[in-house]
Amino acid sequence: MPWPKAILEEFGLWPVWMSHDAAAAAASAAQSDVATLEVADASAVNADDLPPWDVPAAVATAAAVRPAARVAAPETAVPVATEYREPAPVARATNPRPATPNRTGAVSRANDLPPDDIPMWLDSEGYGDGDAAADAALWSIVRDGGEADAPQRPALPAVETLDWEALTERVANCRLCGLCEKRTQTVFGVGDREADWLLVGEAPGQQEDLQGEPFVGQAGKLLDNMLRASVLKRGENVYIANVLKCRPPGNRDPEADEVASCEPYLKRQVALLKPRVIVVMGRFAAQSILRTQASIASLRGRVHEYEGVPVIVTYHPAYLLRSLPDKAKAWTDWCLARATYEAVCESTPANKPIAN
Numbered sequence: 361m362p363w364p365k366a367i368l369e370e371f372g373l374w375p376v377w378m379s380h381d382a383a384a385a386a387a388s389a390a391q392s393d394v395a396t397l398e399v400a401d402a403s404a405v406n407a408d409d410l411p412p413w414d415v416p417a418a419v420a421t422a423a424a425v426r427p428a429a430r431v432a433a434p435e436t437a438v439p440v441a442t443e444y445r446e447p448a449p450v451a452r453a454t455n456p457r458p459a460t461p462n463r464t465g466a467v468s469r470a471n472d473l474p475p476d477d478i479p480m481w482l483d484s485e486g487y488g489d490g491d492a493a494a495d496a497a498l499w500s501i502v503r504d505g506g507e508a509d510a511p512q513r514p515a516l517p518a519v520e521t522l523d524w525e526a527l528t529e530r531v532a533n534c535r536l537c538g539l540c541e542k543r544t545q546t547v548f549g550v551g552d553r554e555a556d557w558l559l560v561g562e563a564p565g566q567q568e569d570l571q572g573e574p575f576v577g578q579a580g581k582l583l584d585n586m587l588r589a590s591v592l593k594r595g596e597n598v599y600i601a602n603v604l605k606c607r608p609p610g611n612r613d614p615e616a617d618e619v620a621s622c623e624p625y626l627k628r629q630v631a632l633l634k635p636r637v638i639v640v641m642g643r644f645a646a647q648s649i650l651r652t653q654a655s656i657a658s659l660r661g662r663v664h665e666y667e668g669v670p671v672i673v674t675y676h677p678a679y680l681l682r683s684l685p686d687k688a689k690a691w692t693d694w695c696l697a698r699a700t701y702e703a704v705c706e707s708t709p710a711n712k713p714i715a716n
Contacts, residue, residue: 519624524553527628531605536621539606544569546606549629551599558635562642563604563614574600579677590694601629603648619648630667637701638669642676660693663700672697
């Protein structure tokens with residue numbers, strides 16, 4: 361016998377649990393409601409406003425796009441926030457470590473003593489083992505992240521003590537400034553290591569960085585012609601170097617820290633070479649070596665000095681490729697360099713062969 365609807369509703373089971381007859385009646389009523397809605401939706405479409413071939417389709421479309429009934433989301437219980445209470449602080453017994461004299465009678469500094477909250481440092485009384493000096497030494501090792509038996513890395517020899525081979529290796533492995541990050545290789549220098557003439561440029565360019573040799577490309581060809589006109593030749597009584605041993609990105613002017621990092625290398629090259637004359641090419645090279653901000657125009661035409669060696673300032677070959685009229689001025693600089701060299705040779709003992 362089917363349960364009455366009133367009883368099912370009383371227990372909250374209607375319409376979850378209903379009789380077969382009631383379910384059939386409910387389904388029939390639902391279909392009747394759908395048919396009524398479809399007729400109402402179709403009647404809302406005005407057939408006179410549509411083309412003849414679209415009237416049936418419009419009626420069907422109106423029924424198809426009918427919005428669906430929304431289903432209410434079930435309510436969920438929101439938990440009630442409870443008030444947070446911070447636990448009461450726990451009293452901790454403090455036992456500050458007194459300044460204990462070590463074996464020599466001196467009192468150790470506070471930073472040299474191990475902290476009191478590291479159990480391995482404490483004995484049963486809360487203090488050290490009585491050897492304050494040993495405690496301080498071991499604590500300094502742990503504090504600095506070292507090991508008691510870690511070998512110390514030997515210090516590198518001073519640059520001024522290096523020979524040619526050691527200096528070349530030091531430059532090749534140099535990482536004193538940021539230029540080492542983007543270089544292809546260092547450009548140490550090239551030429552006769554017993555030369556009287558030292559030519560100093562500014563810094564390696566792109567081709568120099570790729571080939572590892574200073575003054576290559578078109579600027580190098582022009583320099584070779586200038587040397588030939590001065591009765592000189594690359595590699596014979598001539599040594600060529602740069603202020604910087606690494607290429608600055610984009611051929612920009614070097615930074616002060618980059619010059620400071622490379623300066624000891626150039627000084628050592630001068631000390632090993634012992635040239636009789638130095639020809640400095642370019643504004644930046646002249647300002648770096650002579651420690652001045654003067655223009656190259658004001659530095660030309662007179663003799664300067666670097667590490668006790670006469671210095672002549674002239675234009676950089678790359679600049680002369682862009683400014684052809686200044687080649688005549690550069691020629692006068694090379695003539696001054698030749699005259700200075702001959703004067704030095706006459707006034708000093710000839711301990712090295714002199715170029716003709």
